[in-house]
Amino acid sequence: xxxxxxxxxxxxxxxxxxxxxxxxxxxxxxxxxxxxxxxxxxxxxxxxxxxxxxxxxxxxxxxxxxxxxxxxxxxxxxxxxxxxxxxxxxxxxxxxxxxxxxxxxxxxxxxxxxxxxxxxxxxxxxxxxxxxxxxxxxxxxxxxxxxxxxxxxxxxxxxxxxxxxxxxxxxxxxxxxxxxxxxxxxxxxxxxxxxxxxxxxxxxxxxxxxx
Amino acid sequence: xxxxxxxxxxxxxxxxxxxxxxxxxxxxxxxxxxxxxxxxxxxxxxxxxxxxxxxxxxxxxxxxxxxxxxxxxxxxxxxxxxxxxxxxxxxxxxxxxxxxxxxxxxxxxxxxxxxxxxxxxxxxxxxxxxxxxxxxxxxxxxxxxxxxxxxxxxxxxxxxxxxxxxxxxxxxxxxxxxxxxxxxxxxxxxxxxxxxxxxxxxxxxxxxxxxxxxxxxxxxxxxxxxxxxxxxxxxxxxxxxxxxxxxxxxxxxxxxxxxxxxxxxxxxxxxxxxxxxxxxxxxxxxxxxxxxxxxxxxxxxxxxxxxxxxxxxxxxxxxxxxxxxxxxxxxxxxxxxxxxxxxxxxxxxxxxxxxxxxxxxxxxxxxxxxxxxxxxxxxxxxxxxxxxxxxxxxxxxxxxxxxxxxxxxxxxxxxxxxxxxxxxxxxxxxxxxxxxxxxxxxxxx
Amino acid sequence: xxxxxxxxxxxxxxxxxxxxxxxxxxxxxxxxxxxxxxxxxxxxxxxxxxxxxxxxxxxxxxxxxxxxxxxxxxxxxxxxxxxxxxxxxxxxxxxxxxxxxxxxxxxxxxxxxxxxxxxxxxxxxxxxxxxxxxxxxxxxxxxxxxxxxxxxxxxxxxxxxxxxxxxxxxxxxxxxxxxxxxxxxxxxxxxxxxxxxxxxxxxxxxxxxxxxxxxxxxxxxxxxxxxxxxxxxxxxxxxxxxxxxxxxxxxxxxxxxxxxxxxxxxxxxxxxxxxxxxxxxxxxxxxxxxxxxxxxxxxxxxxxxxxxxxxx
Numbered sequence: 007x008x009x010x011x012x013x014x015x016x017x018x019x020x021x022x023x024x025x026x027x028x029x030x031x032x033x034x035x036x037x038x039x040x041x042x043x044x045x046x047x048x049x050x051x052x053x054x055x056x057x058x059x060x061x062x063x064x065x066x067x068x069x070x071x072x073x074x075x076x077x078x079x080x081x082x083x084x085x086x087x088x089x090x091x092x093x094x095x096x097x098x099x100x101x102x103x104x105x106x107x108x109x110x111x112x113x114x115x116x117x118x119x120x121x122x123x124x125x126x127x128x129x130x131x132x133x134x135x136x137x138x139x140x141x142x143x144x145x146x147x148x149x150x151x152x153x154x155x156x157x158x159x160x161x162x163x164x165x166x167x168x169x170x171x172x173x174x175x176x177x178x179x180x181x182x183x184x185x186x187x188x189x190x191x192x193x194x195x196x197x198x199x200x201x202x203x204x205x206x207x208x209x210x211x212x213x214x215x216x217x
Numbered sequence: 218x219x220x221x222x223x224x225x226x227x228x229x230x231x232x233x234x235x236x237x238x239x240x241x242x243x244x245x246x247x248x249x250x251x252x253x254x255x256x257x258x259x260x261x262x263x264x265x266x267x268x269x270x271x272x273x274x275x276x277x278x279x280x281x282x283x284x285x286x287x288x289x290x291x292x293x294x295x296x297x298x299x300x301x302x303x304x305x306x307x308x309x310x311x312x313x314x315x316x317x318x319x320x321x322x323x324x325x326x327x328x329x330x331x332x333x334x335x336x337x338x339x340x341x342x343x344x345x346x347x348x349x350x351x352x353x354x355x356x357x358x359x360x361x362x363x364x365x366x367x368x369x370x371x372x373x374x375x376x377x378x379x380x381x382x383x384x385x386x387x388x389x390x391x392x393x394x395x396x397x398x399x400x401x402x403x404x405x406x407x408x409x410x411x412x413x414x415x416x417x418x419x420x421x422x423x424x425x426x427x428x429x430x431x432x433x434x435x436x437x438x439x440x441x442x443x444x445x446x447x448x449x450x451x452x453x454x455x456x457x458x459x460x461x462x463x464x465x466x467x468x469x470x471x472x473x474x475x476x477x478x479x480x481x482x483x484x485x486x487x488x489x490x491x492x493x494x495x496x497x498x499x500x501x502x503x504x505x506x507x508x509x510x511x512x513x514x515x516x517x518x519x520x521x522x523x524x525x526x527x528x529x530x531x532x533x534x535x536x537x538x539x540x541x542x543x544x545x546x547x548x549x550x551x552x553x554x555x556x557x558x559x560x561x562x563x564x565x566x567x568x569x570x571x572x573x574x575x576x577x578x579x580x581x582x583x584x585x586x587x588x589x590x591x592x593x594x595x596x597x598x599x600x601x602x603x604x605x606x607x608x609x610x611x612x613x614x615x616x617x618x619x620x621x622x623x624x625x626x627x628x629x630x631x632x633x634x635x636x637x638x639x640x641x642x643x644x645x646x647x648x649x650x651x652x653x654x655x656x657x658x659x660x661x662x
Numbered sequence: 663x664x665x666x667x668x669x670x671x672x673x674x675x676x677x678x679x680x681x682x683x684x685x686x687x688x689x690x691x692x693x694x695x696x697x698x699x700x701x702x703x704x705x706x707x708x709x710x711x712x713x714x715x716x717x718x719x720x721x722x723x724x725x726x727x728x729x730x731x732x733x734x735x736x737x738x739x740x741x742x743x744x745x746x747x748x749x750x751x752x753x754x755x756x757x758x759x760x761x762x763x764x765x766x767x768x769x770x771x772x773x774x775x776x777x778x779x780x781x782x783x784x785x786x787x788x789x790x791x792x793x794x795x796x797x798x799x800x801x802x803x804x805x806x807x808x809x810x811x812x813x814x815x816x817x818x819x820x821x822x823x824x825x826x827x828x829x830x831x832x833x834x835x836x837x838x839x840x841x842x843x844x845x846x847x848x849x850x851x852x853x854x855x856x857x858x859x860x861x862x863x864x865x866x867x868x869x870x871x872x873x874x875x876x877x878x879x880x881x882x883x884x885x886x887x888x889x890x891x892x893x894x895x896x897x898x899x900x901x902x903x904x905x906x907x908x909x910x911x912x913x914x915x916x917x918x919x920x921x922x923x924x925x926x927x928x929x930x931x932x933x934x935x936x937x938x939x940x941x942x943x944x945x946x947x948x949x950x951x952x953x954x955x956x957x958x959x960x961x962x963x964x965x966x967x968x969x970x971x972x973x974x
Contacts, residue, residue, distance in 0.1 A: 145698040
């Protein structure tokens with residue numbers, strides 16, 4: 007797996023003071039594109055078309071993924087699905103636990119009342135971001151339904167929340183990190199999704215990934 | 218001066234030997250021990266042998282000087298005893314090396330009445346250091362009618378002032394100067410701040426007040442009054458003393474008046490020699506004083522004028538306020554800071570140690586010059602340290618490094634910016650009327 | 663910028679710090695446009711407005727901001743100063759803090775009162791205007807309003823501040839904020855309404871409004887503070903209006919896209935003509951709405967993160 011990479015990621019400092027090391031590639035660019043298209047098909051299928059659908063991405067990467075889903079729907083369905091951005095920082099319930107981040111923009115392209123809103127994010131983990139998003143969405147109006155699309159569902163939910171459309175279910179350890187890097191949001195040459203782990207978790211597998 | 222029957226605190230029967238110090242007074246400096254018997258200096262010589270039963274005060278490495286004299290202390294009694302009393306103020310003075318304080322008359326009631334003045338004078342004779350009341354220039358310090366200057370004079374008052382308020386009416390000032398010409402030794406002491414120009418101001422008017430939005434009291438509020446007053450003095454004669462000079466412009470006016478032969482003297486506070494208006498950027502009312510802390514150029518002019526003798530004396534403007542009054546915004550707090558316990562140490566730390574004043578200049582400005590201005594030389598204050606003179610002596614250790622903490626304050630007020638700040642030089646002993654009222658930094662009464 | 667505990671003035675804020683507040687304010691401006699203009703960010707927090715000087719507008723703006731953030735609010739008002747009531751400011755503040763307070767918004771007639779309070783309490787302190795000293799949220803909302811209106815930054819924007827600069831906390835904060843963001847500020851007033859040592863301010867100074875009008879992108883009109891000692895410093899007010907009032911005729915001579923701002927409350931017919939205050943150049947209404955967004959940003963930044971960090 008890691009041996010095929012042109013450049014090797016080096017272990018780097020983790021927020022907790024330890025170091026993280028590369029464990030596994032979850033998606034390469036092609037796989038990510040195929041998963042996105044499949045999600046787009048499932049959204050149209052579930053909603054019997056895309057007429058009332060609004061895609062709302064959650065920063066940082068949700069808006070870009072939502073745009074890609076919208077592009078896919080346009081290509082096979084010929085429908086222009088509105089895409090928006092919803093920053094949920096001020097709706098989080100864990101603000102007091104972390105430093106304040108700069109607030110991101112919020113732009114909803116249309117009145118969400120009576121529409122089907124599909125929230126789009128890269129990774130579904132504890133579910134707290136989605137809860138905040140549902141809360142935030144409520145301040146704009148009353149959608150007919152809210153659905154959730156994510157590239158990766160890594161488990162460890164802390165709230166009764168599940169995704170409607172999933173690119174990949176990925177069993178992880180809680181301490182591990184799923185890293186999504188997109189060309190448009192992260193300045194990388196190719197889209198990629200990887201699993202990283204603290205160096206002291208299964209050191210052999212992590213540290214042994216050299217050329 | 219006629220003495221009411223109340224006896225002064227004396228030290229009959231005690232013998233003190235101040236041993237190992239260097240004496241400095243108006244006659245010069247010399248290595249000498251000082252023997253004190255029954256309140257009077259009996260011998261001043263090097264290598265004295267203490268007589269049997271004498272109490273020896275260690276003066277090794279220390280200056281032995283005539284007791285310090287403060288021309289300007291607010292002791293708040295009567296009326297402001299929650300801030301200070303004559304006794305606590307005099308104890309603060311003794312701890313600061315003062316043997317004599319001139320108590321400002323802006324009490325409640327003010328010292329414009331013979332009965333009130335007599336009571337303060339009586340309390341002052343029993344206090345840890347001697348307290349001499351100043352009298353008001355005008356009734357109620359209102360600036361309009363003269364107080365009974367002659368009656369107060371007969372009670373021993375020599376300094377007349379409405380301090381805290383300016384005698385703003387030139388006609389009233391003229392009358393006071395003319396009338397006191399008949400009272401030998403009397404002096405009219407002016408708080409020179411034009412009330413209209415200083416109106417509603419709380420700090421020096423300058424770049425800092427502009428920035429802080431605190432209404433200002435401009436230097437011209439002082440210099441305009443000084444210029445006018447000196448013109449009046451030139452016309453009337455009489456003795457005029459400028460209280461707490463703070464503006465560089467006043468110094469040139471004083472110098473010209475002195476050159477013209479006028480009987481004009483002036484004092485400056487330690488804080489105006491050391492602090493500037495920048496301190497107000499803390500918004501801490503500890504730094505609120507009238508006249509206000511001014512700019513670095515003014516501060517430096519004060520020190521230069523002291524060194525040149527244009528300003529005669531250093532006076533504390535000791536102004537206690539109970540803590541609650543400083544728990545307010547700058548503009549709502551009353552002006553004034555403590556000074557008695559730290560005056561000499563602050564002067565030493567900031568002026569003498571860096572070489573801007575000689576030790577003799579500092580002692581002159583804090584002892585014999587103010588004693589002469591207040592007419593206290595006859596009372597034995599201000600030296601010289603010589604046989605036959607009353608024993609008012611201060612022993613000052615110029616090397617000691619110390620901090621005055623809140624627990625070391627003599628009175629209930631704590632409004633000093635020099636608290637918990639390291640100072641160089643400390644009063645070791647104070648002898649008042651032959652009694653050792655401070656020994657090894659401790660007040661004995 | 664992170665870790666700021668109080669907002670006591672524009673003094674001490676650099677350009678990035680100011681811009682950070684303005685960026686957050688933009689996010690809250692969007693919230694104010696929602697069907698339900700309220701977010702739960704400060705749920706469970708308590709914001710007290712301690713106003714020892716009358717100002718209904720500013721107090722309502724802060725309380726609205728706190729409630730839009732789901733904070734609880736309490737209001738403490740007193741006519742006159744704490745001295746007049748016989749209680750020391752320290753006692754007043756300690757009493758309020760004992761009720762359990764996360765932020766204290768202070769309006770006081772004396773300069774530096776919020777700075778003193780910040781030294782006495784654990785709560786975050788926001789200066790809601792202190793004497794002639796500072797009014798930082800007013801300056802931030804003015805910058806926010808201008809930035810929105812211009813669609814760009816304030817760099818090179820020519821702002822004329824007209825009137826009673828000497829007595830104005832709005833001017834003291836405004837000049838600092840505008841110049842920090844790159845605007846060119848000119849103070850336009852008779853000499854008696856200019857602050858002492860005005861040459862130390864980051865601004866040009868002129869006494870001639872008419873000569874300056876055509877150069878301005880923004881005419882920022884200050885209130886003439888008649889309750890202070892302006893009367894002693896000014897000839898009769900009709901003379902002031904004739905020379906420094908923003909009349910319709912003067913407004914007509916401004917650049918086509920120039921705007922008029924005023925911190926309120928306005929004295930129509932003294933500083934500014936009614937037709938100008940309500941006219942197409944006026945940003946006065948925008949300023950009021952911006953006030954809520956900016957104050958949300960301030961409260962959010964001071965309270966929305968874990969306690970600790972550097973003092974302001």
